[in-house]
Amino acid sequence: MTLPGERLGRRVAERQRETAETVVAVRIDLDGSGRAEITTGIGFLDHLLTHLARHGGFDLRVHARGDRQIDEHHTTEDVAIVLGQAFLAALGDRAGIRRMGHSLMPMDDVLVLVAIDLSGRGKAVIDLPFARERLGELSTELIPHFLETFALEGRLNLHCRLLVPGNAHHQAEAAFKGLARALSDAVSFDPRRSGQLPSTKEYLEA
Numbered sequence: 001m002t003l004p005g006e007r008l009g010r011r012v013a014e015r016q017r018e019t020a021e022t023v024v025a026v027r028i029d030l031d032g033s034g035r036a037e038i039t040t041g042i043g044f045l046d047h048l049l050t051h052l053a054r055h056g057g058f059d060l061r062v063h064a065r066g067d068r069q070i071d072e073h074h075t076t077e078d079v080a081i082v083l084g085q086a087f088l089a090a091l092g093d094r095a096g097i098r099r100m101g102h103s104l105m106p107m108d109d110v111l112v113l114v115a116i117d118l119s120g121r122g123k124a125v126i127d128l129p130f131a132r133e134r135l136g137e138l139s140t141e142l143i144p145h146f147l148e149t150f151a152l153e154g155r156l157n158l159h160c161r162l163l164v165p166g167n168a169h170h171q172a173e174a175a176f177k178g179l180a181r182a183l184s185d186a187v188s189f190d191p192r193r194s195g196q197l198p199s200t201k202e203y204l205e206a
């Protein structure tokens, strides 16, 4: 099935996943304009994913419902799984892209470093401690877990390091804005590469 936008050569993908714990549907357009339609039932997670869409320039639709009577863990983790899978699918063969991206993201008192390599190998190095246990309905331990799960399912190398700690809300936002900017750079096309695979191996795991 060809998705709207694919006909325009845009990098669009949809993925769904249904388990006894959660139902998740994600649509991502890497060549969008930053439109977000996010309903996970977890307000702060919606807030972070909206930042990812807006600052990445990705059109992102995420609909999820899960066994919140237990807690928000399964819903958060499964959104990260499906988002990673949709991102990988939308990326396609990666010909002509920059492949790497990074950002030093300030958010008032906080500074976070994010570095990405769309290598095709999932590897996350996350150093993002929180002094607070919860942000709204989201436990802060799930934020590093979300980033790690996204990197593994998206088959990308992700480093996220808190350089200057501070307000927990700012730390989480800086991490997702930084991820957005680094991804936006990494998926962008480098006109000098036109169609070339960004790898000396002429090969990227897909």
Ligand SMILES: [Mn+2]
Pocket (backbone or CB within 6 Å): 047, 169, 173
């Ligand atoms: Mn905010």
